[in-house]
Amino acid sequence: MxxxxxxxxxxxxxxxxxxxxxxxxxxxxxxxxxxxxxxxxxxxxxxxxxxxxxxxxxxxxxxxxxxxxxxxxxxxxxxxxxxxxxxxAKTYLAEDVRANLGRVAALMRAFHREMPTHVSGAGFMFWVFHVIRDYGRTLEEGGSRKRSDLPRLLTLADELERAQKLLPIVFGHNDLLPANILDDGNRLWLIDFEYAGFNTAMFDLAGAASNAGMSDEESFAFLTAYFMKEPDEAIRRSHAAMQCASLLREAMWSMVSELYLDAPGIDYVAYTEENLARLDTALENYRTKYGMQKS
Incomplete structure (x- = not known):
């Protein structure tokens, strides 16, 4: 059929x-x-x-x-x-997210705050560093072409996890690509909830920023709009580290997809390499500003 x-x-x-x-x-x-x-x-x-x-x-x-x-x-x-x-409604592009930082931040803040009273069943936790480690196991077992890179990538994930500031648990969307935000001219909507689950706010904040290509100044304004006050140094560092983690997870998602998915018209190998290149850029920016987080 x-x-x-x-x-x-x-x-x-x-x-x-x-x-x-x-x-x-x-x-x-x-x-x-x-x-x-x-x-x-x-x-x-x-x-x-x-x-x-x-x-x-x-x-x-x-x-x-x-x-x-x-x-x-x-x-x-x-x-x-x-x-x-x-x-x-209009499907957002990266530039739309950057042009509507306050609206997107308000949408995320409300989603994080209000969703826990509406979801049901067993609570699903999306913790990106667990996801990355589990992807590492999947890639090793599946004979990924990137197997030789896994020790370095998993060590990086540990470094980025140590940089996280403790924050309250919220209910996150966890896949804030620009295309998952819609604008009907009056308000914003969210779609695609495959990965939604309990998390800290930082993954959505970082995912939205990295996927939209926000500059440091735009990220600062975005965090200020979300928290309704200027972010302190620990929040800024955590956000920069989580942007790297978001890109690392997206790259490893694509590596796993190379093994197990075959969506028409999608070049997962190219998508993997694109996200690894973006990760390199974000990581250089992060380490230039904050150095390496020691164990």
Missing amino acids: TAEDRIRALPCWTGGIEIAPLPGGLSNANYVVTDAAGRHVVRFGKDYPFHHVFREREVMTARAAHAAGFAPAVRHAEPGIMVTEFLG
């Missing part, structure tokens, strides 16, 4: 439907479907244990995020497929 056949067989449509691909996913296939009730997004996705991704948890989080006012409504869900409301 083709993807379009599966879409047509879903019980949630009103009248006839039109189907169009929605490009952009690194690991999932998405479509826009129009029926008599309006437009909807159909998202195909399997469980990816090697990425700690489980669709039942993703659906729960998407519903919780809608209930909390952060995400479009979930219209239908069954194993491997989720149908959500299509907002018709």
Whole structure:
């Protein structure tokens, strides 16, 4: 059965439907479907244990995020497929995040604060340094082309973890690529909750900054907007280190994806190398400012 056949067989449509691909996913296939009730997004996705991704948890989080006012409504869900409301909103690019630092910071602060009262089931913890270590095991066992780099990368992860300032646990999105932020002209929305879970705020703050290519000045303004006061030295160092960790995790995500995913049109090898290059730049900036964190 083709993807379009599966879409047509879903019980949630009103009248006839039109189907169009929605490009952009690194690991999932998405479509826009129009029926008599309006437009909807159909998202195909399997469980990816090697990425700690489980669709039942993703659906729960998407519903919780809608209930909390952060995400479009979930219209239908069954194993491997989720149908959500299509907002018709602008998908952010990196420059949009940088141009709307205050709005993005306010969205994140509210999401972190309000989501814990809406999520249900066993609490999922996303701690990037555990993810990196587990990716290391997966890459070693899978015979990755990058196996010889793993000791250096895992040692780096330990250094970056030691630089973290203790912060309260919040509920994080944990995948703040610009494209996961939508703007309908009145407000911002979040989508794609595959990795959402309990964390400190720093990973979202760092992920948003590194993925949007924020300058040091923009990062300072972003942290000030989020915390509603100027960040101290420990927060700034923690943020710079976590930006490196975010890029390291993204590179290792891509290394694992090289082994186990085959999304049409996605060059995971090139994506790995792109993120390693960005990591090198961020790490040089971090160490120039703060030196190396000793054990």
